[in-house]
Amino acid sequence: MSDDQDLAPPVEKFLGATSIADHLGVTRSAVNKWRDRYPVDSSHPFPAPDIETDGVPGWHPSRLKEIEKWREGMPGTGRQLSxxxxxxxxxxxxxxxxxxxxxxxxxxxxxxxxxxxxxxxxxxxxxxxxxxxxxxxxxxxxxxxxxxxxxxxxxxxxxxxxxxxxxxxxxxxxxxxxxxxxxxxxxxxxxxxxxxxxxxxxxxxxxxxxxxxxxxxxxxx
CATH class of the missing domain: 3.40.50.1390 (Resolvase, N-terminal catalytic domain)
Known part of the structure; x- marks a missing residue:
């Protein structure tokens, strides 16, 4: 292995809609629909992707907790009742x-x-x-x-x-x-x-x- 290969920075991996869907136990279609239905100007915007390559969004794995919290706060979910x-x-x-x-x-x-x-x-x-x-x-x-x-x-x-x-x-x-x-x-x-x-x-x-x-x-x- 060459010195250049040894010094190459590690490739940072991001999660696509499919990986997020698998983590949340839903379909990729559901994640895509959430993004369409809860845009940045809505009252409950879906977390924006960290990168986008050729129109394909990606989220850093550290954002999973944020996305989980977003889902818990969706209309009709996560509300504590008296x-x-x-x-x-x-x-x-x-x-x-x-x-x-x-x-x-x-x-x-x-x-x-x-x-x-x-x-x-x-x-x-x-x-x-x-x-x-x-x-x-x-x-x-x-x-x-x-x-x-x-x-x-x-x-x-x-x-x-x-x-x-x-x-x-x-x-x-x-x-x-x-x-x-x-x-x-x-x-x-x-x-x-x-x-x-x-x-x-x-x-x-x-x-x-x-x-x-x-x-x-x-x-x-």
Missing amino acids: PAEQVVERMLEASDEYVVATYEARLKRLSEDRRRLPGHRVVFGYLRTNPRTSLTTHRAYMDQLEDAGCDIVRAERMAGNDLTEGFFDLVDHMESGDVLMIPRAYQLSRLQGIARRGVEAVEARGASVEYLYGVGPTGTA
Whole structure:
């Protein structure tokens, strides 16, 4: 081995989206979507890469803790609840099992329905309430969305103002001509800029947004 080879600096290694995904136990697609959905100008920006070569980002291994902390602080995750809220959450965990199962079952039937009824417009409903919202009010929102004709309803109870993975998961199932129905305009987000991002995501699928007014008591969401 030559002296030049002996003196060559060690090659510094960086982690790509795949390595970060493996560390977090998610898919590479999830990491890429986080970067797209939480840009530097968002309220919860994804940690910026240390390098970028030919458009491929890389993070130093020492940044893993930072990325883990970022994920824990994502909208709807990592929030410490009060004892009273913990009681409510335990009630919800039991009662929401049926809601989650129904949502997932309807999504599975969706592709079959689209094949059977080509061109059929699917009406999606999206509901997001604060954890402090009563269970009764939360259910009332869901009932009125279904009464308004929603075929599939995605309901979430979480704090924060940013758009969530649950919202984008629902949008990912939308096709041209579909409709996303939301109870009251500010249900999508209390921040106008973020609400605009949500509408743009829906319209990018060729779908549209409709607002269901007069749902639930004022100021409960």
